[in-house]
Amino acid sequence: MVRAPCCDKVGLKKGPWTTEEDQILMSFIQKYGHENWRALPKQAGLLRCGKSCRLRWINYLRPDIKRGNFSTEEEETILKLHEMLGNKWSAIAAKLPGRTDNEIKNVWHTHLKKRLNRNQANPEIILPTPTNHFNALSKSPSSSCLNLPSHDLEFETDPSYTSLSPQTSSSDFSSVTDASLATMDPTNQYMMDHIEVEDMSESFPVIDDSLWSESPLPENISVPSDVFAISDHDKSQTSQYLFNSIEVVEPGYDHFGSIIDDGMEFWYNLFIRAGGSPESSEF
DNA sequence: AAAAAGAGCAACCGCCTCTCG
DNA sequence: CCGAGAGGCGGTTGCTCTTTT
Structure with missing residues (x-):
């Protein structure tokens, strides 16, 4: 049995995420959640693999991520x-x-x-x-x-x-x-x-x-700005x-x-x- | 000042596991 | 029970930045 590729790679973008992509992904997830990662990029209008979106969200965009150096x-x-x-x-x-x-x-x-x-x-x-x-x-x-x-x-x-x-x-x-x-x-x-x-x-x-x-x-998402402790100022302007x-x-x-x-x-x-x-x- | 080497990290790849029909 | 699809995980890559020579 040949496993189908996780996503159609033709025409999909790879590499670093842009600010625009981040914002699209973040706002989409905030609005609709991420019940189906594979369908998400299409629905959100992103030329990305679902896995890539998931990774980006989990490793970078998720609001509860603690930035900065490890203690x-x-x-x-x-x-x-x-x-x-x-x-x-x-x-x-x-x-x-x-x-x-x-x-x-x-x-x-x-x-x-x-x-x-x-x-x-x-x-x-x-x-x-x-x-x-x-x-x-x-x-x-x-x-x-x-x-x-x-x-x-x-x-x-x-x-x-x-x-x-x-x-x-x-x-x-x-x-x-x-x-x-x-x-x-x-x-x-x-x-x-x-x-x-x-x-x-x-x-x-x-x-x-x-x-x-x-x-x-x-709508009134109450995420305090200091929660994220972005001490690594340069980590991402995004x-x-x-x-x-x-x-x-x-x-x-x-x-x-x-x-x-x-x-x-x-x-x-x-x-x-x-x-x-x-x-x-x-x- | 420039080049090389090293370090850091975001992102990709492929496999495994889980879920559902 | 079986197979397909999707999510999740760990290994690895390759780009960028920093440090050293």
Whole structure:
């Protein structure tokens, strides 16, 4: 059986997206959602493959994307998760709110892999604090999620654990979270099962993917401009333009950005609670 | 100042999985 | 149950920008 090409490539544009294309795609999705990616470019009047549109939206145009450099905590989380999950970029991205699998993959290949190699070549080089914390815990027999329930872990009393409080918003989850978690292999699922999921569900009402896909978006879409934290000023004039063009009608979401940062703490703590360590992943 | 090398990242490709008829 | 279509994922490419020589 010959698989049909994902789309008719004849006459379709490739390469970098233009500002106009971005705007067309964004406004179309805001109006009609993206129930059918393959049909979308035709309906929107774009000479692009549906996959290309999907990629552009997910990796770049989605409003909940966190721009800017990765924090040390984020990098450490990626390193740690990569140890556990391997190249499951989507699964890793699901644990880093606002980050995309593509972005994480790039960071891994450009920064973290090299750093890891350096560290392995020079074991005396100590990784920054979070990883040390993980490693220290992992050396404790009680840290294995195989052996003991997570509540036995000593860090339960860690004041930072309070970050798992109900105040934390569901926005800590990227829209890819659900789908990505669904693809976790049994090993990862086991880990997740041993995390106190009931707490998570209380603290983090799962955000529906339809948040960004259902149509139409309310006219008074209230996306605070500071949410996007476009610190990489030059990353894309296109994005700048698009984000600036989003009408801000409710300035009361100032906590949103900080929540994203708090999300790192959440995952960090979650990780610790899961007994996150290279050893614990070797079932 | 110019050329070369390296780094960073957006985007493409192809395979796999899921869903539905 | 089977096959086709669509979405999703991970690997890879190639362009652009930055740094080094």
